[in-house]
Amino acid sequence: MTSTEIYTTCAVDSDPPPGTRSKTSLFCPDCGHESAVTGDWSVEGTEHSWRLRCPDCDTVVQQR
Ligand SMILES: [Zn+2]
Numbered sequence: 001m002t003s004t005e006i007y008t009t010c011a012v013d014s015d016p017p018p019g020t021r022s023k024t025s026l027f028c029p030d031c032g033h034e035s036a037v038t039g040d041w042s043v044e045g046t047e048h049s050w051r052l053r054c055p056d057c058d059t060v061v062q063q064r
Contacts, residue, residue: 026052030059037062 024037033056035041041052041061051063 026061028054028057028059028061030054031057
């Protein structure tokens with residue numbers, strides 16, 4: 001049954017099932033808050049950049 005195990009691990013690793021976790025989801029590294037990019041993050045934008053701030057702990061999660 002070892003071959004079945006390997007096959008399952010490979011499939012999950014290389015091709016995660018759609019809907020389980022959106023590829024646009026972000027995690028707060030500080031408190032673990034999870035939401036989509038278009039979710040409940042506080043957005044701060046300037047002319048050429050923007051950043052997403054965690055609504056729970058105010059940590060900057062992503063900036064561009
Ligand atoms: Zn947070």
